[in-house]
Amino acid sequence: MGSIILKGKLFTGYDIVENGEIKITGSMIEKVGEKGSIEIKKDDKVFDFSGLTIMPGLIDAHLHFFGGTSHDLMDWVTVNPQTAMLRSTLDAFRLLSSGFTTVRSLGDKTSIALSRAFKNGELLGPRVFSASYSIAQTGGDDDPRILPIDIANRLSYSYYCDSPWECRKAVRLCIRDGADVIKVYASGSFAGGGKIKRELTVEELSAIVDESHEAGLKVAAHAYGEEAISNVIKAGVDSIEHGLGLTEKLAEEIKEKNMCYVPTLTAYALSKNKGSEERKKLIERHFNEDMEIAKEKKLNIVAGTDLVGISEEPHGLNYLEIVHLSKYIGNLDALKAATVNAATCLGINAGVLKENYIADIIAIKGNPLNDVNELEPNHVDFVMINGKIAKLNGILMPFGV
Structure with a gap:
């Protein structure tokens, strides 16, 4: 041939x-x-x-295959597994048809199967780098707290841990699942509607990084706010996801440690005017001060949308991240963010x-x-x-x- x-x-x-x-x-x-x-x-x-x-081929370094229909946390954790898989398979086809040949899914219940199917040649879709379940503290981000703890643990797409040794075990569970990357929540977010605060201690985060790196896996850290960003820098993660609340000092530390910065502008642009005043203020700052600092300090900016595949914001619109980034760093560097920079961030050839x-x-x-x-x-x-x-x-x- x-x-x-x-x-x-x-x-x-x-x-x-x-x-x-x-x-x-x-x-x-x-x-x-x-x-x-x-x-x-x-x-x-x-x-x-x-x-x-x-x-x-384009790369989206931060998305999810929830297979849900809305941004409601309970929808994400209670959707029928077979339905979620069917919807996620369709999302994978949409992504590939849209020119995305590699995606990194940072916490859900379907992407590990998609990743395995791609590796086995059973599915023609994008190459899926899956975190399997994400790692978070009990009662923290994406913990459906209206449910009893045993049911929340069973339905969630996160492994919950509350000490360095529990955090190491959570990493080992992800590895057992077949994870390609480890995702950790170092802060809250807007999912539960609460106030943004740091989650997990530096000691816990460091245990996660150490255990992951020992297994040859990179760590992506969800971080909102100065304290959370500072904590994940100290812990030595490989990429900072979202990064709302970036400061010049933190940006210099990120640059010095050669970490990737994945600002996920698309998810915020599509929901900019929703939610609390605190949310709107943080997002407004992210589109202004945060991104200007990232540009000025020449961070290794990587394209990631944080799209979850719901009907209002379907996979297939992932190119919008490149459009948003181009407003700050120009067309060439925005394209690099979704190609060479993203590939380096994921560690693929x-x-x-x-x-x-x-x-x-x-x-x-x-x-x-x-x-x-x-x-x-x-x-x-x-x-x-x-x-x-x-x-x-x-x-x-x-x-x-």
């Missing part, structure tokens, strides 16, 4: 090749070069994408059109370097994941070719 050759304008993840070619053999990129630099053999398949922009990288490639009608809105789903003409064509001429091919 021959190789696949793609011809056209390339955005490699770093720069533009106006007339380029890519050779894909198996699941990997074998060669990238100028037009005419790749020898084409008789059994090779050649695709000419003149007028399109060929680029790395993707996100770049380069020899010996995974062949996750898309082709866009238009030029997203000039206008990132060109990334909207109906502009995604071609999708390849792991060297397998999943969308061609705008038509999703659920079994791949």
Whole structure:
């Protein structure tokens, strides 16, 4: 069987090749070069994408597959498991059709099965990096406290822990599930409607990081507020999720420790005017001071939407994070946030059109370097994941070719 050759304008993840070619053999990129630099053999398949922009597959580094219908916590924890899985599988198809070839799901009850199905070749969808269940303190974020504790523990998508040793056990439970990453709640959020405060101590967070790193897994930390951000920096997490309440001093520490900053602007933009005055104020600050500090201090900004797949905010709109980021860091760096930066954050050999990288490639009608809105789903003409064509001429091919 021959190789696949793609011809056209390339955005490699770093720069533009106006007339380029890519050779894909198996699941990997074998060669990238100028037009005419790749020898084409008789059994090779050649695709000419003149007028399109060929680029790395997009990555959403923070989302969830809850399979629910609303932002209500009880909906997330009580949805029928079979229903949740069916809805999440449809969400996975939507994501792939929209050009997202890798996603990181940070706490839910379905993504571990999606991740396993992708790895086993049983599902053509995006590569799913799953945290399995998230880790939180008892009575903390996403603990449905109206339920008795035993029922809450059984229905929740979090493992609850209340000491360093319990936190280590929670990590081990995630590892037992097959987690690709560990997600921890270092603060509250808006899910329960309460006041934002730090959750878990530095000692507990450090135990989680130590146990995770010992197993070769990165740690993503949900952190709202200065105290929570400071705590996760001290604990040595790998990425800070949301990061509302960023200060210049904290940003300098994040930069010094080479941590990723995932501001999840899309989720807030879609619900900016909802909730309490405190919520609105924190979000307003996030879209102004927080992001200006992140830009000024040149943090490693990574694209993540925090979309959960409900009908009002479906997966497939994930490109909006790139649109929001572009307003602060420009189109090129916003695209990098969803390709090379996100791949580095996840620790995968993707996100770049380069020899010996995974062949996750898309082709866009238009030029997203000039206008990132060109990334909207109906502009995604071609999708390849792991060297397998999943969308061609705008038509999703659920079994791949």
